[in-house]
Amino acid sequence: LQNGASSNTITQSYVESRNGWSIHFLGTSSNHLKYNTVSYSTAVNVGNWPNAIRLSWASYNNIIGNHISVTGTAANNGDALSLNSYSTANLVSQNYMTGMFASGLAVVDSLDNRVEFSTAVSREYSGLAAYRSNSLLVTNSYIQGSTAAVVWGSTNPALNDCVFIATNTAGSAVWMTQGSSGLTVTSGTLQGGPQRSGIFIDEGSSGSIILTSNTITGGRWGVSIATMTCGACNGNISITSMTFSGGLTAGA
Numbered sequence: 001l002q003n004g005a006s007s008n009t010i011t012q013s014y015v016e017s018r019n020g021w022s023i024h025f026l027g028t029s030s031n032h033l034k035y036n037t038v039s040y041s042t043a044v045n046v047g048n049w050p051n052a053i054r055l056s057w058a059s060y061n062n063i064i065g066n067h068i069s070v071t072g073t074a075a076n077n078g079d080a081l082s083l084n085s086y087s088t089a090n091l092v093s094q095n096y097m098t099g100m101f102a103s104g105l106a107v108v109d110s111l112d113n114r115v116e117f118s119t120a121v122s123r124e125y126s127g128l129a130a131y132r133s134n135s136l137l138v139t140n141s142y143i144q145g146s147t148a149a150v151v152w153g154s155t156n157p158a159l160n161d162c163v164f165i166a167t168n169t170a171g172s173a174v175w176m177t178q179g180s181s182g183l184t185v186t187s188g189t190l191q192g193g194p195q196r197s198g199i200f201i202d203e204g205s206s207g208s209i210i211l212t213s214n215t216i217t218g219g220r221w222g223v224s225i226a227t228m229t230c231g232a233c234n235g236n237i238s239i240t241s242m243t244f245s246g247g248l249t250a251g252a
Contacts, residue, residue: 002026006034013041021050027057029086037062045070050078059088069098079106079129080120088112097121103129103145107136116140126150126175127164130157138162147171148190156182156207162189166219169193172200173219179229182207185214192219201225208236215243 097104104120127145146168164173173190198216203226
């Protein structure tokens with residue numbers, strides 16, 4: 001869909017691509033695609049590039065109840081679902097998203113998107129990746145990957161009531177990195193790899209870090225926070241009502 005297409009619906013369909021996107025919402029910087037819906041369908045890219053579903057300059061769209069996957073085996077294949085290019089206020093609900101060497105769900109240069117009641121997994125990469133994106137809300141979802149969720153150069157994501165499972169020995173359940181600012185993780189279950197943290201706040205991060213009512217199982221450490229860039233960082237970190245169990249290193 002392109003050229004300002006709005007208020008279209010794709011439902012109860014099977015869409016397969018071998019060389020290109022299965023479904024692509026392609027707007028422009030001045031004319032976003034809006035109010036479109038993909039529901040209760042299967043979108044699969046059986047090749048290696050790019051995504052099964054991609055939204056570019058697309059806002060206020062609904063992706064609901066779909067099976068979305070990239071099944072190619074090349075090391076450079078694409079994310080299953082990708083929200084790109086300032087895509088704003090889209091709803092991703094009740095989807096099963098599977099990547100191979102890329103993410104189940106990637107949110108790139110976008111803002112105010114909501115993910116709920118969904119599964120995002122990857123065999124070799126992060127289940128969820130947020131790159132340079134603002135105010136992403138993920139709730140009531142299951143995320144699994146080598147590192148389950150990567151927050152990369154992003155601002156104020158909120159990850160609530162979710163399960164995060166890292167499958168790589170050196171993977172974290174949630175990794176905040178590349179100058180990200182602000183992070184909220186509440187009421188989650190998180191499992192890091194045996195050589196990494198459940199939650200890893202990387203050097204150069206900033207903003208308010210709110211970790212509340214989470215259970216962290218496995219991993220070498222429960223929460224690891226490197227040197228942050230803000231002025232009075234201790235006042236910006238809140239860790240409350242946490243449960244640490246499993247294979248954590250003593251004293252971690």
